[in-house]
Amino acid sequence: xxxxxxxxxxxxxxxxxxxxxxxxxxxxxxxxxxxxxxxxxxxxxxxxxxxxxxxxxxxxxxxxxxxxxxxxxxxxxxxxxxxxxxxxxxxxxxxxxxxxxxxxx
Numbered sequence: 001x002x003x004x005x006x007x008x009x010x011x012x013x014x015x016x017x018x019x020x021x022x023x024x025x026x027x028x029x030x031x032x033x034x035x036x037x038x039x040x041x042x043x044x045x046x047x048x049x050x051x052x053x054x055x056x057x058x059x060x061x062x063x064x065x066x067x068x069x070x071x072x073x074x075x076x077x078x079x080x081x082x083x084x085x086x087x088x089x090x091x092x093x094x095x096x097x098x099x100x101x102x103x104x105x
Contacts, residue, residue: 007066009073011053017080021048028079039072041065046072059100 013019017030025039041048043065047054053076055069 005061006057006059007061007069008054008056009069009075011051011076011080013051013053013080015051019048019053019080021046021053025052026076028076030080030082032082035082037075037079039076041068041072044072045071051081 004081014030017028020027024038024046026037026039026046028035043058043061045054045056045058047056055072055076057065057069
């Protein structure tokens with residue numbers, strides 16, 4: 001069963017993140033590094049505008065294609081957030097992770 005509706009979605013990109021899209025390969029580059037991923041589907045078009053990524057479906061869309069559009073959107077948002085966030089890891093002191101009897105020898 002297919003619906004007669006075309007779906008589209010816009011994803012805003014922070015200014016600190018640079019994006020490029022060539023032949024189904026989306027590159028996202030930010031302060032935390034670079035991520036590349038292939039987003040290929042015959043009925044979903046991805047395009048870049050000034051600071052937005054546009055996703056759009058073609059023609060009659062089935063539920064499966066609508067789900068794929070939403071999946072693409074979620075992945076792109078996740079990659080954009082990862083590249084602009086500063087990730088801090090907290091490392092426990094080594095003596096806290098050792099058993100008490102090892103420390104008293």
